[in-house]
Amino acid sequence: MTLTIPALRARSARRGRRRPLIVPFAAGFLLLVAVAGLLAPVLAPHSPDATSLLDSLLPPGTEGHWLGTDSTGRDVLSRVMYGARLSLLAPLGVVLLSGVLGIALGLLAARAGGWADAVVSRGMDIVFAFPSLLLAMLVVAVSGPGLTAPICALAVSYTPFVGRVVRSVAIQEGARPYMESYRVMGFGELWVTLRHLLPNVMPVLIAQSTLAFGYALVDLAALSYLGLGVRPPDADWGSMISQARSAILQGEPWSGLLPGLAVLLTVVSVNVLGEHLGGSIGRKQSEGA
């Protein structure tokens, strides 16, 4: 399929082997956040909801509250750890839902072709053009706050992000001769698509979903910040930043900065990982040809 000049290929292979230093850091940080969220009941030094007005707005480094407390005296470290649960689970829900929708629509468009492809593709273009946050806010306006509605809304608006990639890779892969060889062997279209096409589309899908996870995390944090996402007493990082607004105005930014930092570092890590996955898949495919 591709003509590779040996010298160029050797160089790109060498570059491929030397994984950027930031990738293990990103993966490690994500693992840390996931473990912190998962084991929050065991690891967190305090209950996330234990208020103590005497201890409000303590700065980081205070004994017993290493990352300080918020305006009602709740331990910021414990809240960031508990907040990690919703902050990671909700985008995961978005990614899984949009992944399923994107696979279904992308494969349908690629395999059916013709008018089905035209309808699905134009539909995805329209959804793609619509700002995801705006769609989520509209849905929340109708359904009231809570996480289920925004998760579904974001899943719909991320579907083209996944579906378009699935479609183009599936068309490319579907034109390879092995598809025809399976047809000659008497296999049905559905079998060939699910059993042979989908696994070969999967690597690209995983890379794309990783990126979508980062976007979803930011969108959901923004919704929670606006008070449209998580309802108290549940908390995610977005709602923590929101609750810290008055404290920030009082010159005590810590309780808002730390969850903000958690969002920032998580999203950067996810993006680094996604870029790396996408890149290494591209390399692997060009090596296989």
Add this chain to the structure above:
Amino acid sequence: MSTGDAMSTGDAMSTGDAVKAPVLSATSLVKRFGHVTAVDDVSFELMPGASLGIVGESGSGKTTTARILAGLEQPTSGTVTLDGRAVEGHSRRARLRQARRLQMIFQDPYGSFDPRQTIAQSIAEPMRLHAPGSRKEHRARVDELLDQVGLSSRAGQSLPRDLSGGQRQRAAIARALGVAPRVLVLDEAVAALDVSIQAQILTLLDDLRRDTGISYVFVSHDLAVVRYITDTAIVMRHGRIVERGETEQILRSPRHPYTRLLLDSIPSPGWDLDRVARDRRALDLL
């Protein structure tokens, strides 16, 4: 691939059983793509254990004919009869019946495998569809097939990209044989291989035909290959059959000017390119 042993392939004919009904016959096949008629009134018969060559240049309609036989294209008109029954429609049952009797080998052996499956998995899959049985039986049959085409069981555990072109084509043959078809359609099956590997694959095909009584439809532009592997041949040009008969006869004393042109086009001592070009112009005026 000396011409000396070319006729020995004819022996396979006599070892075939007494059944005189053709295993495959094409009747007045026509295929149009828009205004272009790719296949124009093509008919032929293939006896059990026989080997038929379809010869022609690119664009002659030979590959389209092969694809119609394999059910990858629907003929505009005309019928394909397999094992005494016409192939009709595109229903699931019709396709399964067709697949069980006729298999196809493609030109690109690498492309005809799922890159993520090991060779053994690829061979076992159609077997599971067409010959239900236990996992153990299938594994034993896969080993048997690998052995039959001259591959080690270690090759069976490899991915397609780890095998050479010749090994992949052997694997493709094993996969097709797993369905136990009566006819194998080979579309330029050795064209992508080195000459020495070509010879090995051709010998393998020859042995298989003698051992199993399978029939071949061998589509190729390469007259030397066709001479070695087939008993009878048809020559196609612009979708039509211009000459048919015993392969050796056709290649030794071609009657149609196009066949003569194909023969003259092979590089050889005293090769006269000008004459080939002149003949081609004369032919196009006909």
